Amino acid sequence: MLNRSDESASSAIAQFLEIESTEEQSRGWMLLATMNLLASGGAPLVEVMTSSALPSTLVKCLYLFFDLPQLRDPDRLEPHCEFTPRERRILLQKVFVQVLVRLCSHPAPAEELARKDDLTLLFSAITTWCPPYNNVWRKSASEVLMTLSRHGLTAPVVNYIHKSSHPLSHFSEKIHLKTSEIQEKFFKLLEFIVIDLKFVPCKELISLSILLKTNSSVSCSIICLHTLARILQYNAVFKDVYREVGLLEVLVTCLHRYATVLKEAFPDGAAEPVAKVPIPDEQQQMGSLVMETLTVLLNGNSNNASVFRECGGARCAHNLVPYRLCRQQALAVVQQLVLSNGGDDDMGTLLGLMHTAPPLALDLKNHILKSLLFVLRESHRTRTVFRKVGGFVYVMSVLVSMEGCLADPPREPWNTALVVIRLLYDMALDSFDKPMALTKLVTCPPTLHCTVEVPKKPSETTGKGSPQAKKPVLATLNLSAPSPDPLIVHPGVVVAMLHLVPSIADGNDSQWLQIELTLQLYLAEVLRSLVRSERNQQVMCEAGLPGEMLQRCRPALEDEQHPLHLPLQYMLERLAAQALEPRDLRSFLRLGSPLCCNAYDVGSEYKRRTGGSVCLARAQSTRLTNQKDGGPVPLTRIKTLVSMTTPRDCRLHGTLLTPPFVEFEMAPEGFSCLYLSSVAPQSASGGPPMVGVSMVGGAPEGVIGGIGTGGYD
Structure with a gap:
């Protein structure tokens, strides 16, 4: 076998030992059968066979069989032969392994393998790679090693294994590269050392810590952690x-x-x-x-x-x-x-x-x-x-x-709605970065405890489910504008706050009507406080707030007894004094359809106002019919109309900012505006005296606008 490759050497050995057409013509097969028969003898006979280095020779042949080439035409039956190549190879494997197993059932062969360092070949055979068609020889090597572990672990053999310097810590360094089955076997072996052998494997535990730290394989780390947990529970x-x-x-x-x-x-x-x-x-x-x-x-x-x-x-x-x-x-x-x-x-x-x-x-x-x-x-x-x-x-x-969380049924705290209102309020005024200029919106909780008579039946107000009280008793809400007045920066947010007023109500729960109505009134008063200054009124008129009020808050503006009627009426008066679209004025005058003004075109009017929603038009038409359309114009509406159209005389009130005027914003990014509506002098006596104002004695005429003194030379 000298100067031959492993493949050719293994092929020559297998060809010599395999059976041919008949047993008499197969010298190698007869030799193998004879060794099998002798190996079944007693210990003296096995020792004689061991002294001739038979176990060592067979182990070397077994290691060479890992390089056998794949059979060509394994199922083709040759002439004058009773067995196919596959059957001859199977017979060789069974008899060959049987000889080794019988020999290794005695201590002498194991000692001989350890003395000649051929025991390492068995360990290498079960750990090295081989072609899939030669896996049967790997199983044979494993069977021989199992036999040695049962019958051949004498003192020289154990000493040889210890001196070979192959501890488990070396296995753990590469264990993540093996299959899950091999990993489980390795960690079970580690548990066996700790639990059954009562040994503390410090080096192996250090190697496991390195394995976990590198985190090369998560699945392997999971198996490792399971093992560490079981060992920890042991002692x-x-x-x-x-x-x-x-x-x-x-x-x-x-x-x-x-x-x-x-x-x-x-x-x-x-x-x-x-x-x-x-x-x-x-x-x-x-x-x-x-x-x-x-x-x-x-x-x-x-x-x-x-x-x-x-x-x-x-x-x-x-x-x-x-x-x-x-x-x-x-x-x-x-x-x-x-x-x-x-x-x-x-x-x-x-x-x-x-x-x-x-x-x-x-x-x-x-x-x-x-x-x-x-x-x-x-x-x-x-x-x-x-x-x-x-x-x-x-x-x-x-x-x-958790105050209020045990209500029946449990409800979200109402302060959540207050937080939303506060955020929108700060957004409208752009006051997130100006805490010193904020109003005391949150620091006035007594205003939320005003007394409101809860109605027996909820009805629609500003949208969905707001109650209608017959005799509301409202406490005065202390929401007076601070000094200086708040300046609206984002009017769209104020419009959004108006849209949120109907969303506060929940008509399905009668026990919360008073709280809902109080919160609606609170938000209405907040909006009212924002439109007190003329500047804010002009800004909100440009944003279309009057039209939104007439569309969203129609029920509250129609009913004089509605709890939200007063703040909404105040807002409409102030806004209308600045600017009011003809369409919005017509809608205001037709609130409640007085004098049957909407009897003919109610369907088309509401269809136009709601963007083509026929269902909403029918609902609004039904609501107007139920409110006895065609009645007289309410007195409060006449007063509101007079308030809208009556100019404020500076001589009576002293608060009118008549043109021309100069407006300054003293902020770092402020602005200034000079408004000259007319360069001609304007006198306050340009028209007839107002009703109820005594002009007896000839009040002095003064110039209140324009340029010059107003006199004639």
Whole structure:
């Protein structure tokens, strides 16, 4: 066999040992059959065969069979031959392995293999790659090794295995490259060493820490964590072992890695219900296993807790509590930190997290309270720490924030609507960056407690379900404009606030009618306070607020007894004094269809006003019919019309800003405006005296506008 390649050498050996047409003509087959018969003899005969190096020779042949070429025409039957090439190869494999197994059933062959260093060939045979069609020889080598492990582990053999310097730590460096089946076998072997052999494999545990830190394969890391968790449950001494070999620090690194995955999946915060970036199941499983292992490591071990805090694990665990995916596991870790020595900061951090959580994050607060209840039951020291960090104040703050949450049926707090109104108010005035110039909109809670008589039947007001009271008794709302008057920057937001007035009402629940009506009235008064200055009136007229009021708030403007009638009427008067479209004036005069003014074209008029909505036109027509159309013009409407069309005389009121005028805005980005409607002098006595104003005695005529003195030379 000298100077031959492995493939040619293995082919020559197999061809010599395989059976040919008959047994008598096959010398190699007869030799193999004879060895098989002799191997079944007693130990003295096996020792004689061993002394002639037969086991070593057979093992070398077995190793060469891994390079056998694939059979050509394996099922073709040759002339004068009873067996096909495939059948001859199968017979060779069975008899060859049978000879080796019979020999290795005695201690002498194993010692001979160890002495000649051929035992390494068996280990190499089961670990090296071979073509798929030669896998049968790998199984044969495995069978021989199993026989050796049962009958041949004598002292020289065990000593040879120990001196070969092939520890398990070398396997762990490449274990992530193997299949999952091999990985499971490797980690089961590690468990066997710990549990059955009662040995602490420090080098192997260090190699596992390197495997977890590199994170080359998530699936392999998961199997590794399962093994580490089972070993940890076997004996408490491994809590200290894991810390000494650096596994605790590596687990903290894995925890930080998992926290990074969660931050990428929830970029807008932990309160998001669904992850924007899907988290792989393997990553989620690994994160859970890491936290479960850390919980066992920290349980009753203050040294581990100290190292865990030094590595930044405590802060990371607290940051993971708000996430729903891992809240239970993260709270379990935090519980062990609180129960350990030096858990004062962890108790305070957990209480602070509960205090800073949003008011509606009830699940988070509930889970934190359950965790606190667990640690308070476990240790008297934690109860002392709870009092020391002000735990009672934190818990009472949770109860205060839940005021009104036990209503029947539970409803969202009304202050949510107030917050929306406040945000819109600040947006309209562009006052987010000007806190000193804001009005006291939020600091006037007494205005929300005005007395309103709740009607027996709700009806439509400014849209959907606003109530109508017969005899409203309204307290005066202290919403007087501050000094200086608020300046509307974004009139569209004010229009949006008007649109939100009907959305406050909920006609399906009668017990909330008074609160709803009070909040509607509050928002109406806020809008009223914004249109007191002439500048704001002009801005809102340009934005079309009068037309929106006549369209959205028609029921409240028609009914004099409506709770919202007075603030809306005031707003309409002020706006109409500045500018009013003919269409809006006609709509105002036809409110309630007095004197049957809408009897002929009610359908087309409402169809035009609602953008072609026939259903809304019918609904409005029905509503007008139910209100007894065709009656007299209400007295308040006449007063409103007179107020709209009557000019304010500066001699009577002293507040009229008549043209020409100069307007300045003193802000850094302000403006100035000079308005000259006429360059001719204007006198206040240009028209007849007003009714009820005595002009007896000839009041002096003065120039109130234009340029010059108004006299004639």
